[in-house]
Amino acid sequence: MNNHWTKEQLKLAFHLYCQLPFGRLHRRNPEIIELARLIDRTPSAVAMKLVNFASLDPAIINTGRSGLGNASALDRQVWEEFQSDWEKLTMECVELSKEIRINSDEPILTAPSDLELDFIEDFTGETQLVIINQRIKQNFFRRMVLNSYQKRCCMSGLSEQRLLVASHIVPWSKDKKNRLNPRNGLCLSVLHDKAFDRGLITLTDDLRIVISSQLHCKNDKFIKDFLFPLDGCMIELPERFLPDPQLIYRHQTEIFIK
Numbered sequence: 001m002n003n004h005w006t007k008e009q010l011k012l013a014f015h016l017y018c019q020l021p022f023g024r025l026h027r028r029n030p031e032i033i034e035l036a037r038l039i040d041r042t043p044s045a046v047a048m049k050l051v052n053f054a055s056l057d058p059a060i061i062n063t064g065r066s067g068l069g070n071a072s073a074l075d076r077q078v079w080e081e082f083q084s085d086w087e088k089l090t091m092e093c094v095e096l097s098k099e100i101r102i103n104s105d106e107p108i109l110t111a112p113s114d115l116e117l118d119f120i121e122d123f124t125g126e127t128q129l130v131i132i133n134q135r136i137k138q139n140f141f142r143r144m145v146l147n148s149y150q151k152r153c154c155m156s157g158l159s160e161q162r163l164l165v166a167s168h169i170v171p172w173s174k175d176k177k178n179r180l181n182p183r184n185g186l187c188l189s190v191l192h193d194k195a196f197d198r199g200l201i202t203l204t205d206d207l208r209i210v211i212s213s214q215l216h217c218k219n220d221k222f223i224k225d226f227l228f229p230l231d232g233c234m235i236e237l238p239e240r241f242l243p244d245p246q247l248i249y250r251h252q253t254e255i256f257i258k
Helices: 007-017 030-039 043-054 073-084 086-103 118-122 125-148 190-197 221-226 245-255
Strands: 164-168 185-189 201-203 209-211
Touching: 007 030, 007 043, 007 073, 007 086, 030 043, 030 086, 043 073, 073 086, 086 125, 125 164, 125 185, 164 190, 185 190, 190 201, 201 245
Parallel strands: none
Antiparallel strands: 164 185, 201 209
C-alpha cells in the first residue's frame, strides 16, 4: 500500500466526509470501513483523513473544533474543487467508485442502497440512466444537509426524518451551479420547506427567521400557534456547511414575499 494518497482517493474520501455527521468520523463506521477496503487503506487512515478535511471546514473551526490540522496541499485542492463544482465532482466520484469495483471484481453499486429505484425498471437506456443519476445527486444533497443539521429541522426542531426535507435556499431550477452545494441547503420540515419555497418565510443576514406579511394577515390558529412564534428566532446552525450569505440574499430579494 502506497502511503501517499492519490487525488482520486482523496476525492472519494471527501465525498464521504460530506455525507457523515462529524461525530461519526471514526474507524468503526461501516461506511468508512467500506471505503477503506475499496481504496486499500486502513479504516483508521480513512477516518484520520476525514478529520483532516474537517480542519478545513469553517463551520467546524468556528465551533472550537479543529480536526487534526494536518491537511495537505492536495487535501485543500480537492476541497476547493468541490466548492467550485459540486455536481461534476459528485458524479466523478460515483464513476471512480464504479471503476475501482470493476478492476477489483467487486459488486458494482448502481446507486446508494437507501435509494428506492424499483420504479425505474419501466424505463430503459438513456432515460433510466438520467433518472438514476438524478436520484444519486438528490440523495447526496439530502445526506449532506440532513447530517449537517443533525437530522433536525433548523426552524422547528422536528427530528422525524420522514417529515424532513433538504430544502434549497435558491431553488434547483434557478441555479444549476449550486444544486448540490450544501451551503445552499437547509434541513426543514415539509411544512417549513413549503413556506420557505413559496416565499412565506425567509432568513435575515444573521440567520433569523422572518415571516411574510401575507401570513401575518391571516387569522389562522395554526399559523398563529406554529409559525408566528418563530418570527425573529435564529435557526439552529449546522455542524458544517453554514448557509451561504449570497444565497440567503438571493432568497430575500428574489423569492420572499414581503
